[in-house]
Amino acid sequence: MSERAMSGFDELTHVRAKEVIARYPVARSALLPLLHLVQSVEGCVSQDGIRFCAELLDLSTAEVSAVATFYTMYKRTPCGEHLVSVCTNTLCAALGGDDIYRRLSERLGVGHEETAGEPGTTGSLTLEHAECLAACDLAPVIQVNYEYFDNQTVESAERLVEALQRGEKPHPTRGAPLTDLRTVELELAGFTEDPTVAAAAVAGNSAAPETLRGTMIAAERGWAAPAFPDEIPALPEKS
Ligand code: FES
Structure with missing residues (x-):
């Protein structure tokens, strides 16, 4: 592990990173939440953040960069509140x-x-x-x-x-009450510093009347989707 890549991240971030990695049978599967963890600390994914993930997951920096630059949720320059x-x-x-x-x-x-x-x-x-x-x-x-x-x-x-x-x-x-981007990034990594915020997020109303309108009309009119067949139809033969 190079001193340079690890120097920008405090002890708590190292502990959390290990906790993220331990969730998966294969370490590299932890890359997406680990990038969110980095973003919760830096406000973006810097080159040091890429090295941090690469070294912890035994990946090349090119592999981590390919992922970090593919998904738009990972930002390469520091974000606002x-x-x-x-x-x-x-x-x-x-x-x-x-x-x-x-x-x-x-x-x-x-x-x-x-x-x-x-x-x-x-x-x-x-x-x-x-x-x-x-x-x-x-x-x-x-x-x-x-x-x-x-x-x-x-x-x-x-x-x-x-x-x-x-x-x-x-x-x-x-949905959930507004916090700030770094708090949300930490949540996306699977951590919450304030359990009341997490509870409020789950309790928030996530469905709008417009979205439920079709379901309500179907319920009023007694419409239902066809029942799933007892026997699963056979797949067609490959020609
Ligand atoms: S086009 Fe904006 S939410 Fe689908």
């Missing part, structure tokens, strides 16, 4: 997502994956445009640290970032 993700995929874009992103970008003076304010300080915000956030029925949507703010407008999005910049934590439309 909050990550603001604006969906600009087809449905959200058509309903105003592009306008929201453009307005926030102008207001904050930053572009994709850039940070307004000193990274990590209260009220600092990293902006990104995101692909479909799987909430098209509530478009246009924004996520802050992966928590949903549904049915946004340019005006409501501006009010949201203004509140975040003032250090406030507006309540998401559904």
Whole structure:
């Protein structure tokens, strides 16, 4: 283990890293949560963070870099207190997502994956445009640290970032209460420092009426999916 790669990470992070690795029968399977652990400490995955993971998992830095640069949730430059993700995929874009992103970008003076304010300080915000956030029925949507703010407008999005910049934590439309990006990254690695936050996250309302509408109509009308056959049909022969 090189001193350089390990020097930026404290004893607690080493203990947690070992705990993550112990969850898996094969050490390299721990790479994704380990990268989240690194991000919870650094606010991004730096070159030192890549070396840290590589050395602990006996991988090459090229292998770790390939993963860290493939998934958009891993950031290569330090993020703000909050990550603001604006969906600009087809449905959200058509309903105003592009306008929201453009307005926030102008207001904050930053572009994709850039940070307004000193990274990590209260009220600092990293902006990104995101692909479909799987909430098209509530478009246009924004996520802050992966928590949903549904049915946004340019005006409501501006009010949201203004509140975040003032250090406030507006309540998401559904899901867990807002914390900050590093706390969420630690949770994604499988740790929580405040059990009450974890309990609140689980207790949060995760379903919107729009999403449940089809199920409710089916229940009102007595519709049900066909029963699963007792006998599993044979697979067709390969030709
Ligand atoms: S297109 Fe925005 S959530 Fe699907």
